[in-house]
Amino acid sequence: MPSEFELIARYFTRQPGDDGVLLGVGDDCTLLQPTPGYCLAVSVDTSVADVHFPGTAPAYAIGYRALAVSLSDLAAMGATPRWCLMALTLPEAEESWLAEFARGFHALCDTSGVTxxxxxxxxxxxxxxxxxxxxxxPGMALRRSGARAGDVLAVTGSLGGGHGGLRAWQQGERDLDDPLLAAYLLPQPRIEAGQALRDLATAAIDISDGLLADLQHLCEASGVGAELDREALPLTPGLVERLGxxxxxxxxxxGGDDYELLVSLPPKAVKEARRRLQTLGVPLTVIGKLSSESGIRGVPDSIPSGWLHFHGEAP
Ligand SMILES: Nc1ncnc2c1ncn2[C@@H]1O[C@H](COP(=O)(O)OP(=O)(O)OP(=O)(O)O)[C@@H](O)[C@H]1O
Ligand SMILES: Cc1ncc(C[n+]2csc(CCOP(=O)(O)O)c2C)c(N)n1
Ligand SMILES: [Mg+2]
Structure with a gap:
């Protein structure tokens, strides 16, 4: 049985690069060199087996997803990812599982520019x-609190795929080529989209807890209300066929588990925002508008608003 130090050396230590890491794996602390004059955006997320992902999911997807959900928070602030730290708790040191887990984690590190x-x-x-x-x-972070009455609400990508994938998994689907299962287990954090919207959007949030719940956070932080256009919601292709x-x-x-960005934009910025995201291959759909009247209108009251730990709320 390998020791934790052997595991770290084998799976979590990579060649030093030109990445601002002054001292990486191997000492009591990591030493990082941020770009002079820039502000650091820092966030942590915990992914727990059978709470956030099925414990028996492919190890590659577990590694990939654990990083993706954290990067989604950087995306929501418009930040450029640089570094990450991983606190891993494992029931056993099974090497084939760890190799796949590390492969998934490092794959997303590589495509998102994170060490x-x-x-x-x-x-x-x-x-x-x-x-x-x-x-x-400095001063460029996309916050939850900048939305204004009169702004439009827009969302990247599509909605419902994450929850649709969870349901598909529960019904026995195991093929990661299934678009719904991929949306759930291999979510794509909208990093470039967040950066592209930095000087256009007035506020942003990622919608991991569910659109309504996170819209409520944005509205409360900004002191506005929202009118949603139910017909405009971009449902993930295949969702209606699967769930009705x-x-x-x-x-x-x-449903939650959609790592998309919900943004508010002045109406005149929508065209440019769409154009920028189109060059990234990311759709941007206007789904409503903000007003000074508090509350969220345009959707049935009966809909559960989102995931709550300690309640385990889901549709
Ligand atoms: N244990 C804690 N100690 C201090 N601050 C916390 C703690 N847990 C959460 N927070 C803070 O509370 C706020 C909301 O946390 P939460 O984890 O819900 O973030 P989120 O971005 O809304 O969700 P997600 O991480 O799923 O995107 C964040 O600013 C976070 O830093
Ligand atoms: C196996 C399994 N069962 C249920 C869910 C649903 N779920 C769990 S946590 C969460 C919100 C985001 O978490 P956090 O707020 O901690 O970032 C959601 C939608 C899931 N993903 N996997
Ligand atoms: Mg978030």
């Missing part, structure tokens, strides 16, 4: 905490 600069390994029930560090020019009309709408509004 794994340190972490922690312990033995226990499977969970992965990933801290990410990104950079922003009612559950598909519930999945899109309250």
């Amino acid at each position: 794994l600069a340190g972490g922690d390994i312990t033995c226990g029930d499977l969970s992965i905490g990933v801290t990410v560090h990104g950079e922003l020019p 009309d009612t559950d598909a709408l519930h999945a899109a509004l309250g």
